[in-house]
Amino acid sequence: MSGHSKWSTIKRKKGVADAKRGKIFTSIIKEITVAARMGGGDENANPQLRQAIAKAKTNNMPQDNIKRAVMKGTGELPGVNYEEGTYEGYGPGGVAIFLEVLTDNKKRTVADIRHLMSKYGGNLGENGSVSWMFDKKGQIQVGIEAGEEEIIFESALECGADDFEVEEDMYLISTDPAELMQVKDQLESKGYEINSAEVEMVPKNLQKVEKKDVDRVLNLMNELEDNEDIKSVFANFDIDEANIPSS
Template identity: 50%
Template structure:
């Protein structure tokens, strides 16, 4: 996955309006609720919750909002039973797309996804149709600053169990096995590092570049439409976007 593509996605997140950030926080709140229901409200013993909290902090979600989400989820006896379902498909030009959802109505979610895939020149496929084009990896991004020493960070990341360390134009990227992500993230957090992003992601093995302006427009609209759906938690793709 090219650094250009990742940085484009990061800039997309950073450029969100207040209303869009509110939607992101709502999605993170749902992710927190699912983690609490699965493993309890204590992040010290619930590694999934601990990971979601780190992801929320990287998205600049306020601490009091995070704590309220945990408290609300731990006291919620109505038990909104969200299912975590992953969908796969193709965008325009054969771009591979994976959509991770948390839904209380799988028929509604599947219908909404199919509508947008069809509308923007793609198609929703069967489970497994594109997942082989991705590897599941823990991804930690740390912004380049004068106070961050590259060699020290690399050694600390690798010592903590990271698989790979790379240097991009604007940030350092640390990749881990999904099973080692929590341990590496916690080790770096204890060293005082702050994250631009810290989450388990679907990282494409190969990327697809679009040349047709209409396909580029439709792919951008497809991602935006999918991300705007309440049921959608994450959208992964192998579209190689040029840095703006």
């Protein structure tokens, strides 16, 4: 993949996550609330809640915010009733896009998504239209400064990881989604600092984007990321780094 970039890499390089921290907090609060509503407020007995709280802590969310979100989910505090959902379709250049949403108004959300896809020359598809192009995996990021590749690789396998790869400034460790938190805990017990640990939709193959479509693809990705109803944006594009705008 040298000389090429995927969406996750581009987001890190351009600081998209930091620039949208307010939106990230809103999304995580929704995740915590839904997880607590579905599985109870005890994170030790609710893996989905535990994962959401771990994500909140990684993003330095204040403990009071986390506690209130849990209490809204369990009904101890009044709150909005959010629903989970997924949408999928194609963006410019045949890029497959898979979206996870948490919304209190599905009609509004689907209208917003359809508008954005159409705006940039894509289209919203039926359920299943692109999901087969992705695998659901646990993804753990460890900074490249954590140690030598061979040592990290052996540690990851010992902790139950399925796969391991090096991506520029980090090690990316893949797991079975159900074992994500267990592998994360074991890596932390070995002294590794975890940058993030989430279940993601990982593309099986990448779609090369021509130079003429790069701006439309990236603008669509950014606007989808900006939408507060959209929790996660996954895409299978591959862009030559020489074609990525500098700002």
